[in-house]
Amino acid sequence: MKIVVQKYGGSSLATPERINSVATRIKRKVEKGYKAVVVASAMGKTTDELIDLARSVTEDPDPREMDMLLSTGEQISVALLAMALKDKGVKARSYNALQIEIKTTDHHTSARIVDINVDRIKRLLKENDVIVVTGFQGVNESGDLTTLGRGGSDTSAVALAVKLSCPCEIYSDVDGIYTCDPRLYPGAKKHKYITYDDVLELTSLGAKVLHSRAVELAKKYSVELYCASSFSEEEGTYVVGKLPEWLEEPVVTGTSLDKNQVKVTISNVPNDQRILSKIFEDVAKANINVDMISLVPVGNKAFLSFTIPEGFEKSLKDTVESTLEGLEDWNLEISKGFVKISVVGVGMRSSPGVAARFFKTLSKAGAHVELVTTSEIKISCLIPEEFGEKALRLVAEEFEL
Amino acid sequence: MKIVVQKYGGSSLATPERINSVATRIKRKVEKGYKAVVVASAMGKTTDELIDLARSVTEDPDPREMDMLLSTGEQISVALLAMALKDKGVKARSYNALQIEIKTTDHHTSARIVDINVDRIKRLLKENDVIVVTGFQGVNESGDLTTLGRGGSDTSAVALAVKLSCPCEIYSDVDGIYTCDPRLYPGAKKHKYITYDDVLELTSLGAKVLHSRAVELAKKYSVELYCASSFSEEEGTYVVGKLPEWLEEPVVTGTSLDKNQVKVTISNVPNDQRILSKIFEDVAKANINVDMISLVPVGNKAFLSFTIPEGFEKSLKDTVESTLEGLEDWNLEISKGFVKISVVGVGMRSSPGVAARFFKTLSKAGAHVELVTTSEIKISCLIPEEFGEKALRLVAEEFEL
Numbered sequence: 001m002k003i004v005v006q007k008y009g010g011s012s013l014a015t016p017e018r019i020n021s022v023a024t025r026i027k028r029k030v031e032k033g034y035k036a037v038v039v040a041s042a043m044g045k046t047t048d049e050l051i052d053l054a055r056s057v058t059e060d061p062d063p064r065e066m067d068m069l070l071s072t073g074e075q076i077s078v079a080l081l082a083m084a085l086k087d088k089g090v091k092a093r094s095y096n097a098l099q100i101e102i103k104t105t106d107h108h109t110s111a112r113i114v115d116i117n118v119d120r121i122k123r124l125l126k127e128n129d130v131i132v133v134t135g136f137q138g139v140n141e142s143g144d145l146t147t148l149g150r151g152g153s154d155t156s157a158v159a160l161a162v163k164l165s166c167p168c169e170i171y172s173d174v175d176g177i178y179t180c181d182p183r184l185y186p187g188a189k190k191h192k193y194i195t196y197d198d199v200l201e202l203t204s205l206g207a208k209v210l211h212s213r214a215v216e217l218a219k220k221y222s223v224e225l226y227c228a229s230s231f232s233e234e235e236g237t238y239v240v241g242k243l244p245e246w247l248e249e250p251v252v253t254g255t256s257l258d259k260n261q262v263k264v265t266i267s268n269v270p271n272d273q274r275i276l277s278k279i280f281e282d283v284a285k286a287n288i289n290v291d292m293i294s295l296v297p298v299g300n301k302a303f304l305s306f307t308i309p310e311g312f313e314k315s316l317k318d319t320v321e322s323t324l325e326g327l328e329d330w331n332l333e334i335s336k337g338f339v340k341i342s343v344v345g346v347g348m349r350s351s352p353g354v355a356a357r358f359f360k361t362l363s364k365a366g367a368h369v370e371l372v373t374t375s376e377i378k379i380s381c382l383i384p385e386e387f388g389e390k391a392l393r394l395v396a397e398e399f400e401l
Numbered sequence: 402m403k404i405v406v407q408k409y410g411g412s413s414l415a416t417p418e419r420i421n422s423v424a425t426r427i428k429r430k431v432e433k434g435y436k437a438v439v440v441a442s443a444m445g446k447t448t449d450e451l452i453d454l455a456r457s458v459t460e461d462p463d464p465r466e467m468d469m470l471l472s473t474g475e476q477i478s479v480a481l482l483a484m485a486l487k488d489k490g491v492k493a494r495s496y497n498a499l500q501i502e503i504k505t506t507d508h509h510t511s512a513r514i515v516d517i518n519v520d521r522i523k524r525l526l527k528e529n530d531v532i533v534v535t536g537f538q539g540v541n542e543s544g545d546l547t548t549l550g551r552g553g554s555d556t557s558a559v560a561l562a563v564k565l566s567c568p569c570e571i572y573s574d575v576d577g578i579y580t581c582d583p584r585l586y587p588g589a590k591k592h593k594y595i596t597y598d599d600v601l602e603l604t605s606l607g608a609k610v611l612h613s614r615a616v617e618l619a620k621k622y623s624v625e626l627y628c629a630s631s632f633s634e635e636e637g638t639y640v641v642g643k644l645p646e647w648l649e650e651p652v653v654t655g656t657s658l659d660k661n662q663v664k665v666t667i668s669n670v671p672n673d674q675r676i677l678s679k680i681f682e683d684v685a686k687a688n689i690n691v692d693m694i695s696l697v698p699v700g701n702k703a704f705l706s707f708t709i710p711e712g713f714e715k716s717l718k719d720t721v722e723s724t725l726e727g728l729e730d731w732n733l734e735i736s737k738g739f740v741k742i743s744v745v746g747v748g749m750r751s752s753p754g755v756a757a758r759f760f761k762t763l764s765k766a767g768a769h770v771e772l773v774t775t776s777e778i779k780i781s782c783l784i785p786e787e788f789g790e791k792a793l794r795l796v797a798e799e800f801e802l
Contacts, residue, residue, distance in 0.1 A: 016454070016457040016458045019458050020458065020459075050477070053417070053477075053481065054480075054481065054484060056417040057417045057420050057421065057481045057484055057485050057488075058421075058484050058485055058487075058488035059488075060488070061484045062483070062484050062487045062488075064494070065480045065481075065483045065484040065487065065494075065495055066480070066484070068476065068479070068480035068483070068495050068497075069476075069477060069480035069481065069484075071476075072473035072476045072477050072480075075469065075470075075472075075473045075476075076451070076454075076470060076473050078469070079455075079466045079467070079469035079470035079473075080454065080455065080458045080466075080470065082463070082466045082469070083455060083458055083459050083462045083463050083466040083467070083470075084458050084459055086459075086463045086466065087458075087459035087460075087461070087463075093465070093466075094466055094469050096469075096499075098497075098499045098500065099499065099544055099545075143500055144500075
């Protein structure tokens with residue numbers, strides 16, 4: 001039995017016409033001899049609409065009931081998609097997470113998949129050509145519905161592919177993974193192959209092609225991922241553990257721009273691990289995401305910089321002031337109007353000089369670098385917003401992206 | 402443990418405000434010491450919207466997938482209602498038919514309940530004050546979702562009350578059961594008590610207060626039914642097996658008017674059981690509902706009259722012509738513009754003369770009676786439309802309704 005998992009995102013299923021078009025694609029796959037497990041997201045903006053509905057009933061919706069509510073979105077999609085498939089003569093049936101036993105942890109609104117009743121799916125695939133399964137949701141030990149958090153349908157699809165030992169195709173409104181955002185740099189190229197590691201860095205940098213938990217899972221179990229558009233016939237991108245040998249590994253595989261960054265600098269705090277930890281602890285408690293942390297100790301004092309998203313300035317100021325209450329001489333500076341530009345590439349590991357080329361290009365764009373963070377396969381710099389797009393273009397040219 | 406089943410219809414849950422108002426009513430019941438099993442219908446017009454959505458995907462939606470789709474409507478309601486209850490400090494949880502194991506037959510879109518896992522509900526009621534359960538839906542032996550057909554939520558509620566041996570309260574936008582439609586006769590009175598049998602006749606006559614399967618079930622297991630409005634505090638109507646002894650049993654408990662009736666007369670057909678059966682068989686196959694059948698045999702010929710709803714005239718003509726093809730001398734007459742006026746009352750059984758008073762009143766209204774059908778507790782007459790409302794008023798006055 002040749003099995004494939006296909007996942008279709010919300011925009012791919014946004015209208016009755018789109019649902020029929022997706023059904024036709026699935027039918028073609030079946031005609032090629034495949035049995036398909038199709039994972040569907042909620043149609044278009046359904047999830048957002050359900051969240052709004054809950055908020056109009058109560059300001060603080062109970063998470064268990066929120067999951068009960070949100071999981072209807074995917075159930076609507078799978079029922080309609082199975083109808084469309086049957087209408088086209090395909091033997092298809094839809095199932096929700098309770099029926100297919102997608103077992104998760106107990107964390108409502110952000111559960112993790114722990115097991116799937118794969119024997120049931122294999123039995124169902126003997127009687128049917130297509131099993132349409134609700135993405136994004138699962139069931140905990142008490143039999144309550146759970147959801148996996150934003151983008152969780154990707155994870156559902158990869159988890160099914162892991163359990164069925166088969167490849168996984170992710171269809172969305174994006175036709176593959178590019179070297180950088182084509183809207184910002186029209187010369188951007190599409191990767192035919194890219195490694196899990198590169199995608200993970202690109203995803204966390206804001207290139208929202210694939211949900212990062214899904215890529216991690218695919219990497220862990222070496223599931224072959226393919227992402228393409230459900231709106232066109234163009235070839236997409238294969239996400240793999242290692243690039244094919246005939247393909248020369250590029251040093252840098254992508255560059256990205258994250259806007260609306262706020263730089264925070266706290267100077268002259270005591271260089272005391274307990275105080276520094278306390279700052280980050282309190283900031284996390286205030287639900288503020290911290291990025292690009294940089295710490296410079298000078299004698300018994302320390303200079304601490306990091307970035308936060310726009311909109312949290314007031315809350316950060318209150319938090320830091322309360323954390324450092326009673327201490328003297330420290331100073332807090334918060335400045336808006338920055339972007340984070342990054343280059344990513346597994347090839348960087350074995351290729352020195354990328355940082356130098358990157359900095360030189362940024363300086364050519366006229367951009368002063370305010371903060372730098374690096375990982376083994378990524379370098380990110382914080383620069384003033386006005387230089388962002390020019391810098392991205394020059395970086396894309398420099399690294400032939 | 403004092404348990405009550407409450408059912409709230411679609412219009413009672415149509416908006417976030419209505420949901421919060423219903424939650425407040427449920428909370429008051431809990432404060433009186435009750436554990437409540439609340440059955441919820443889909444919000445407002447949700448079911449119709451889902452049917453339209455399915456029809457825009459395919460003209461002929463698969464019934465299994467239709468049930469998978471429609472059952473999301475009630476799941477949205479129960480999640481929102483449980484949220485509203487928790488928000489008001491009530492220990493509540495929502496469950497769908499898969500979770501609560503409402504087992505049904507296999508007939509998609511018109512399944513019948515065969516069992517409910519009542520031990521599970523009792524366990525859940527120990528930990529919670531309110532269990533909110535999806536009405537209208539169940540699960541068949543294969544674990545597929547089924548639905549019970551229009552108005553099925555009433556049946557869900559009564560079935561739960563049967564299994565829990567407790568009373569059942571049905572809330573809707575109607576504040577009880579009246580002697581006749583108050584929109585047609587402002588003097589209509591609300592019953593405080595009425596028998597199952599009278600309600601069954603009234604329901605099938607078009608007074609859509611309660612779903613008839615629900616009333617049959619309540620009658621079979623002597624479940625005390627109470628119907629009232631969720632929009633007001635007015636006392637509703639108790640539906641019982643026998644009226645309280647102190648209450649003098651009225652002879653006639655209600656009168657109703659069914660509009661848009663078409664009279665069909667087939668004269669001079671052979672008085673042959675096979676031919677007559679064939680007519681009704683073929684008409685049923687053409688999906689035409691036949692009512693008020695009257696047959697007069699004259700020698701070896703028969704005169705057959707019955708009524709059908711408006712809109713089926715052409716289809717009926719084609720059917721009868723094809724059934725009687727080859728036979729001679731028969732004649733088909735189809736005439737529109739009639740209404741069916743009925744009086745109902747368990748008391749009729751022991752009280753002669755109701756028919757005479759009814760006919761006399763109709764004649765006082767100037768209405769010629771075209772067809773008559775009677776049951777033990779009901780008399781219906783077909784009269785021309787123009788006399789309908791006047792006749793209803795005079796009948797209501799005659800029988801003090």
